Amino acid sequence: MSKAAEIDIASVSKIYGKTTAVDAISLKIPAGSYCCLLGPSGCGKTSTLRMIAGHESVSVGDIVLGKNVVTHLPPAKRGTAMMFQSYALFPHLDLVDNVAFSLKMAGVDKDTRRARALDLLKLMQMDAYASRKPAQLSGGQQQRVALARALITDPEALLLDEPLSALDPFLKIRMRAELKKLQKQLGITFVHVTHSQEEAMALADIIVVMSDGRIEQAASPREVFERPATAFVARFMGDHNVISGKVVNSADGLVTFEIVGGGTFSAAGEPRPPGANVDAAVRTDHVRIGESPIKGLGFTGIVSNLEYRGGTIKLTIEGAGIAEFTAIITDKAFYAAPVAVGDAVPLHWDSEDAIVLGTPDP
Structure with missing residues (x-):
């Protein structure tokens, strides 16, 4: 896997018409940390994640990944990978081809990309299902495949948009533990959007609490809980x-x-x-x-x-x-x-x- 990168969000705003979704936020996410963006609906957390990913343009400010200013780079050139809330798996492809898809687009030969996809399915304990289609999997299994697909590009940072929201309560708790273990194993920077306080407390090294497009507090879970800033x-x-x-x-x-x-x-x-x-x-x-x-x-x-x-x-x-x-x-x-x-x-x-x-x- 790639080395992890620090993410530096420098005075970033996102403005839609007359609405300011993200209002001049500055945040440093240390390399190799697990960061949760936490807040109610409409607080700006998903817009922030999408700007890091390159799926939303930055209205004002800069985003720096490692030593590279990535503000205007397309998603594929940033060194980040995003796992979407819906998983967005291709229904007509088996799991190997789903996971290998971005390598296919990059022109990697079939044997190489399929071998790499199988390695990642093994990491996710999904190699036994390699020839299945997404519809034949449970929600938790689909999530593992979506994670494998996001990781195949060797990102320096993995971006997760409410990845556990579609799962039942018991599976949520199990997948939470697996995400934390995976992040420690890979050593890359994870940025995870959630509206669940419990999820953020369980997973994060740093919790960033957002409200009305601004950061109210960015600190360790213990500090946010013991000494709330506002x-x-x-x-x-x-x-x-x-x-x-x-x-x-x-x-x-x-x-x-x-x-x-x-x-x-x-x-x-x-x-x-x-x-x-x-x-x-x-x-x-x-x-x-x-x-x-x-x-x-x-x-x-x-x-x-x-x-x-x-x-x-x-x-x-x-x-x-x-x-x-x-x-x-x-x-x-x-x-x-x-x-x-x-x-x-x-x-x-x-x-x-x-x-x-x-x-x-x-």
Whole structure:
């Protein structure tokens, strides 16, 4: 296989008429890493992937692969390969000819290209099916063939557009493990578009969270989860409550703020000027039932919903100025002192479990 290439996206925008789909994003994807572009529909992640591939033109900015500026090169000259969501296999060709197709177009002789295609089908554990047509395969098997076909050109980067979206939940989890293993085995750069937080967390070395054509945060899965950069990231990744208010004062590494409805809270973070708007995130699994010994690290609310989840119970609480607050309590802690819908319940958390969220870089 080829050596992996770093991908450098330098101030890239994609504009369709009056709509800006991707808005001046800059991102360095290290060589040999697994990068997931994550975000809701319409956030610009697929447009970004297609611009890296050369299937969409870049309106402004440059894309550099390794040492080569590839902004205006056709897809076949870039050193990338793309695996499409639909797999796009040729129904009339057997698996060997499907995989070998791009080598045929490049004028590689039949024996060489078929031998190379068989090697890749073997890598995907699909060599036993080599003479079959795509219609005779399951979804997971078709996906392996599509991967083999993308890899036959020895790309420096493999681009995957929601590759697991068509699979059933059990197969998704299995294919996730196989993709990660394959990426480590090949050592090339993978860029994978998904709207699934779980998929991105399981696969990526770097998660790039996008919203409205911009990058909200690009970091390791642990950092994105433990220290979301913005309120959007905290909400989109889930498992965080976001509380918004106006700063009262900052001292000893804590920012104290008031919310509409009168409550006062504190969160760890850099000092902010009094009166400034501020968002803070509180991890749902770090919230506990009981009075807070420290003012600003809890509140009392009314239980509006309970969900039993086996090892944990999900409580939804409403308080003054807080419409919906989630606490994930272990079943042991919950059943030691159970509460019911309609009960007033005090909640608290530790100072390090509430963090002030920044704003995206301009």
